[in-house]
Amino acid sequence: MVAIREVGPRDGFQNEPEVISTDDKVRLVEMLARTGLTRLEVTSFVRPDVIPQLADGAEVLRRADIPESVAVTVLIPNERGLDNALALRDRFSEVNLFLSASETHNRRNVNRSIAESLDGLERVVARALAEGLRCEGVISTSFGCPYEGQVPEDRVFGIARRLAEAGCEEIAFGDTTGMANPRQVSAFFARALSKLDVKLTAHFHNTRGQGLANAAAALDAGVRSFESSFGELGGCPVPPGATGNVATEDLVSMLHEMGEDTGVELDRLVAAAAEAQRMLGRPLGSHVLIAGPVDWEPGP
Numbered sequence: 001m002v003a004i005r006e007v008g009p010r011d012g013f014q015n016e017p018e019v020i021s022t023d024d025k026v027r028l029v030e031m032l033a034r035t036g037l038t039r040l041e042v043t044s045f046v047r048p049d050v051i052p053q054l055a056d057g058a059e060v061l062r063r064a065d066i067p068e069s070v071a072v073t074v075l076i077p078n079e080r081g082l083d084n085a086l087a088l089r090d091r092f093s094e095v096n097l098f099l100s101a102s103e104t105h106n107r108r109n110v111n112r113s114i115a116e117s118l119d120g121l122e123r124v125v126a127r128a129l130a131e132g133l134r135c136e137g138v139i140s141t142s143f144g145c146p147y148e149g150q151v152p153e154d155r156v157f158g159i160a161r162r163l164a165e166a167g168c169e170e171i172a173f174g175d176t177t178g179m180a181n182p183r184q185v186s187a188f189f190a191r192a193l194s195k196l197d198v199k200l201t202a203h204f205h206n207t208r209g210q211g212l213a214n215a216a217a218a219l220d221a222g223v224r225s226f227e228s229s230f231g232e233l234g235g236c237p238v239p240p241g242a243t244g245n246v247a248t249e250d251l252v253s254m255l256h257e258m259g260e261d262t263g264v265e266l267d268r269l270v271a272a273a274a275e276a277q278r279m280l281g282r283p284l285g286s287h288v289l290i291a292g293p294v295d296w297e298p299g300p
Helices: 008-015 023-031 057-064 079-086 103-111 116-128 152-167 183-194 211-221 248-257 266-280 287-291
Strands: 003-006 037-044 069-075 094-100 136-139 170-175 200-203 225-228
Touching: 003 152, 008 023, 008 037, 023 037, 023 057, 023 266, 037 057, 057 069, 069 079, 079 116, 094 103, 094 116, 103 116, 103 136, 116 136, 116 152, 136 152, 152 170, 152 183, 152 200, 170 183, 183 211, 200 211, 200 266, 211 248, 225 248, 248 266, 266 287
Parallel strands: 003 037, 003 225, 037 069, 069 094, 094 136, 136 170, 170 200, 200 225
Antiparallel strands: none
């Protein structure tokens, strides 16, 4: 079984130039929650002046009708964000906590050093665990930084250990601006799986067209957990040109054709992406949305 967390309602929407209405967000979240996906990142509790698109995140979280079988995740930047999120504690069960493995990217993204971010996140994790929340640590620019270039692997793994020791049950490694390649990914996760005693998740962007190839390399290395965004929505809002995440429907289609079980109904997922495309009024980058699913079963 390969697990997929859909991050489009947060990671996808936050980088879209069009204003998406609250009603549209709620409708798309509810569609995604009925595709068979069991994990769904609905919004973040960041300052609305920083990401205006998600200023209505609390309302979306409050209004969306999400089956109990779906684990709802919210992104938390700091203790103030956690304070705001806890007002809706009954609406979610998981929190994502993020920082970058690159000093320059981290400062441009959250205006903190890596050390400052880790100190703050350790306090957030402790409080979240006391509230009975499951914690995931997300490490951006794990495979390269647009400002610094190659990011030392030991630094990435050191951050992962700090987050795991703080209480994160899962660590996601993000290819934030699409700089990874399949050979690099294969070697990275082979080492990560041997060094880290925690659930590992891969998060790829398709900025340079290698997202699915990188996902296949991570799968071959032993990764069984991925994050992706329907419609190939989103991207990193910091550096220019950092386009969307791997499309969830493209990832699911590839995995199904390879004989992997995801529990996701691809037709429903494509329908959600098609609705997002109609709502935004422009073509999205998803390949399966254009070509449709492959109508054959993989052989032995």
